[in-house]
Amino acid sequence: MRLPLALIALAATAPLLAQSAPQVPGQMDATRVVAGSYTADPAHSLIAWEVNHFGFSDYIGLFGDVAGTLTIDPADLSAASVDVTIPVGKVTTASAGLTDHLLRAGKDGAKPDFFGPDPSDARFVSTSVSASGNSAKIDGNLTLNGITKPVTLDAEFTGAGNNPYNKKLTLGFSATTTIERSDFGIDTAIPLVSDVVELEIHVAFEKN
Template sequence: MLAAPAIFAQGAPQAPGQQDASRVTAGTYTADPGHSLIAFEVNHFGFNDYYGIFGDVAGSLEIDPANLYAAKVDVTIPVASVTTASKGLTDHLLRAGKDGGKPDFFGPAPAAARFVSTAVKAEGMMATITGDLTLNGVTRPVTFQAEFTGAGVNPFNKKETIGFEAETEIKRSDFGVNYGIPFVSDEVELDISVAFEKQ
């Protein structure tokens, strides 16, 4: 029988990750795909907002707490892994165009999206991260507002881990995804939650 990690030991429980910047050590980290995701939000017909998720996020973070402005983020989002609460909508996002035409949204074998930072400005637990987002074969500058959410050692794999959440808003028409505008909003809110593990 495997011994339970310290997180389950008797006594007052405490999460291994804490919003304590002193726990962050310099180095290269990679995204934990099982605990990282990007959610998107669009408005449907002006009635309500609808959500979807891209999982299996991959990428890297280079960070030095003594020089946060030099931090670099490179994240890849497998668009083909998109999922929604409706199988019909998920299939629609990934279906081929009718009669050989252009797909409504991404198509059946979409290329992964990628964000590569070009500048980081940090203040306290917050950071403004500017970079280039490539989606649907189009690259545009995008700025994320990010928050450091926790750091510590994962009790299961013993890796130093850093967590961040970030958000931004893009126009999908800027990336050539024009179907249904304005009935499905052009504006798309992106909410990101990523855990990075030190290598």
């Protein structure tokens, strides 16, 4: 049986196409991690939060422009430290009305329902790191709404490599945790809007 010319041509060019295909610069390869200090890339670092609304559905919002630092030595991961600041005042949701509600002042001098019009930044500062493979438990203190509580992050190393645009060595991490907002004095509409808040964190750090 004779193969169509198009298939013959495709088979002949396949090796060339494979060689020219762009490679993703970040790889989950711990040997690429270089000891030192890193700074968060705010344009590519986000924290998603999720609450349940009235028992009907889950609602998701975002904090962007995350700032912070990471100090890491692959030879001693237990000595790693992270300090991240989250600008609560830049909270984003899919609803302009809801975003306004999160940031509006309290009525008639009362405290705001949620964050208020000029909320302080939130901050997470690690106190210990326990790593195993590409995963880690990061214990630390979260300050939100002026209240500090201990929080544990379940973190994953997602990749390392040189950013092709600015040529900086970049490390990527994701993490999850769950908090109860009432612990931080944000108790409006509980239990209609869940007290439990799930956080999903994605941060890229660039080497200094």
